[in-house]
Amino acid sequence: MWSLQNIADSVQHWLYATFNPTIAMLIEFAIIGVLAIGLFSMLGLVLIYMERKVSAWMQLRLGPNRVGPKGVFQTMADTLKLIVKEGMTPNGADKLLFNLAPFIVMISAMVILAPLTFAKGFQIWDINIGVFFIAAISSLSVIGILMAGWASNNKYSLLGAMRSGAQIVSYELSAGLSILAIVVLSGSLKITDIIASQENGWWIFKGHVPVWIAFVIFIIAVTAETNRAPFDLAEAESELTAGFHTEYSGMKFALFFLAEYVNIFVVCALGAILFLGGWMPLHFGTGTKFNEVMDYIPSSVWFFGKTFFLIFVIMWFRWTFPRLRIDQLLNLEWKYLLPISMINLLLVTLIAILNWHF
Numbered sequence: 362m363w364s365l366q367n368i369a370d371s372v373q374h375w376l377y378a379t380f381n382p383t384i385a386m387l388i389e390f391a392i393i394g395v396l397a398i399g400l401f402s403m404l405g406l407v408l409i410y411m412e413r414k415v416s417a418w419m420q421l422r423l424g425p426n427r428v429g430p431k432g433v434f435q436t437m438a439d440t441l442k443l444i445v446k447e448g449m450t451p452n453g454a455d456k457l458l459f460n461l462a463p464f465i466v467m468i469s470a471m472v473i474l475a476p477l478t479f480a481k482g483f484q485i486w487d488i489n490i491g492v493f494f495i496a497a498i499s500s501l502s503v504i505g506i507l508m509a510g511w512a513s514n515n516k517y518s519l520l521g522a523m524r525s526g527a528q529i530v531s532y533e534l535s536a537g538l539s540i541l542a543i544v545v546l547s548g549s550l551k552i553t554d555i556i557a558s559q560e561n562g563w564w565i566f567k568g569h570v571p572v573w574i575a576f577v578i579f580i581i582a583v584t585a586e587t588n589r590a591p592f593d594l595a596e597a598e599s600e601l602t603a604g605f606h607t608e609y610s611g612m613k614f615a616l617f618f619l620a621e622y623v624n625i626f627v628v629c630a631l632g633a634i635l636f637l638g639g640w641m642p643l644h645f646g647t648g649t650k651f652n653e654v655m656d657y658i659p660s661s662v663w664f665f666g667k668t669f670f671l672i673f674v675i676m677w678f679r680w681t682f683p684r685l686r687i688d689q690l691l692n693l694e695w696k697y698l699l700p701i702s703m704i705n706l707l708l709v710t711l712i713a714i715l716n717w718h719f
């Protein structure tokens with residue numbers, strides 16, 4: 362299968378042949394940082410444009426169609442507007458925490474990119490607890506949200522931050538139990554091991570009904586964790602103006618906005634890795650002609666295709682379901698999703714012990 366691993370290996374060999382090991386490692390860090398920031402920026406541009414077009418398509422509208430061909434430069438124009446816009450700090454706000462909060466949210470979203478495998482052999486950090494690392498770092502974003510709401514000295518911001526904290530902490534339980542279902546089946550927390558375990562079929566196909574249940578719960582839970590509609594109670598315009606980022610403007614607001622879309626990409630990439638094989642092509646069994654044909658498709662195309670499919674599903678939710686009330690949101694988690702997830706994890710464990718999966 363064609364992969365990006367050869368490019369990464371060639372760059373690494375050239376650096377270590379040209380420079381001493383310390384300088385070569387520092388240059389590698391710089392290259393990785395630039396690529397991560399570039400991916401971060403491109404995801405913001407692409408996903409915002411995608412969301413506008415998806416919403417327009419679902420509502421029988423055109424979406425952006427003025428700035429550039431088919432409106433492709435509309436997001437760039439919005440970015441330029443936010444760059445030149447003055448960043449205001451309200452009177453009475455805690456200036457240090459107010460200015461620090463958007464950076465915490467952005468940095469936590471960027472760090473999660475490290476264990477993700479974007480193609481075969483193309484990964485920033487192949488840590489042996491990759492899934493646990495993503496779950497742990499993603500939890501830090503709520504600190505930035507709570508910090509932003511409290512430091513703004515605004516009752517609507519504080520209410521939005523408290524809602525977001527309760528929502529993220531609650532739905533992390535169901536998301537974590539869904540992830541554990543795949544960890545039990547694959548027997549590893551390492552991202553590359555989980556992908557390798559799906560060489561003869563994705564877990565969504567060979568894990569029976571419990572994996573389908575885990576997949577559905579995972580999608581619902583991560584939609585709530587990223588504060589996406591119909592779970593966007595933290596920034597409900599009709600109740601809280603803009604929620605925890607009401608007082609933010611300019612690039613500080615842009616960082617919150619950008620981090621939200623990068624988090625959507627990360628959770629969908631994780632879903633693609635756990636349930637849909639990540640960069641692994643669609644294989645049925647071993648050594649079949651079908652598998653050989655699937656191997657001609659580049660691994661990066663498989664990964665980004667699956668990820669963007671899940672992103673489309675989450676965007677579909679936003680333009681299909683009405684916003685829940687805060688009590689309905691918490692009831693859905695604590696009375697339904699969490700008990701179902703716990704029982705489902707027991708079923709998956711039974712399947713793994715008895716080796717009943719395909």
